[in-house]
Amino acid sequence: MRQLPVSARLYVSGIVLLATVLAIVAVRHIEPSQWLSVFVLSCLVIASETASLSLLRPGLVSTPISISTTMPVVLASYLIVGPWGAALTGLAMLADPTPLSLVKRTFNGAQLSLAGLAAGQTYLWLGGDLPLTRDSFPRAILLVLVANLVFELVNMACVLGVVSLSEGVAPQRIWTGMMSQIALPAFVYSIFGLLLAVVWTS
Numbered sequence: 001m002r003q004l005p006v007s008a009r010l011y012v013s014g015i016v017l018l019a020t021v022l023a024i025v026a027v028r029h030i031e032p033s034q035w036l037s038v039f040v041l042s043c044l045v046i047a048s049e050t051a052s053l054s055l056l057r058p059g060l061v062s063t064p065i066s067i068s069t070t071m072p073v074v075l076a077s078y079l080i081v082g083p084w085g086a087a088l089t090g091l092a093m094l095a096d097p098t099p100l101s102l103v104k105r106t107f108n109g110a111q112l113s114l115a116g117l118a119a120g121q122t123y124l125w126l127g128g129d130l131p132l133t134r135d136s137f138p139r140a141i142l143l144v145l146v147a148n149l150v151f152e153l154v155n156m157a158c159v160l161g162v163v164s165l166s167e168g169v170a171p172q173r174i175w176t177g178m179m180s181q182i183a184l185p186a187f188v189y190s191i192f193g194l195l196l197a198v199v200w201t202s
């Protein structure tokens with residue numbers, strides 16, 4: 001944390017504080033019958049991080065960005081245990097077994113938690129069904145696509161902010177140089193979250 005500029009420290013602290021407050025609220029919204037599902041999904045998040053892929057464009061930034069099957073799991077979680085369950089599932093990144101620093105692990109967990117909560121709330125605001133049923137389709141596909149887009153926007157905003165402040169690179173340059181290369185693949189990849197939720201509830 002001391003290696004980060006003051007602006008980046010404040011940014012990371014703000015993201016983590018917001019996620020912490022919302023996690024406390026989330027605990028009060030989880031039904032007793034949902035805790036087992038939250039636990040299993042959290043275990044899947046931890047397991048999926050061992051298969052993450054680091055993306056780094058040489059000469060642009062020194063901070064690698066990872067993409068893994070964690071994303072579909074978190075996206076599936078808002079369809080299985082609702083937005084608040086997704087917020088807690090994202091925080092499972094705190095137990096990431098890969099050799100990440102505590103600051104990076106904490107920020108990643110907060111980032112996923114906020115993105116999952118935002119996506120889940122968007123899905124509900126659009127009138128999505130929880131849990132999914134056969135009658136939810138095909139309308140649910142469109143709603144999930146919109147919710148996943150919100151997930152991506154929140155996720156990308158968190159990454160752009162911390163990388164920009166810590167590396168001193170303009171957000172526009174990061175987007176055009178690196179994030180634009182993974183935005184569409186990551187969004188398409190996140191559709192697997194819907195498939196996981198369908199399998200889970202079937």
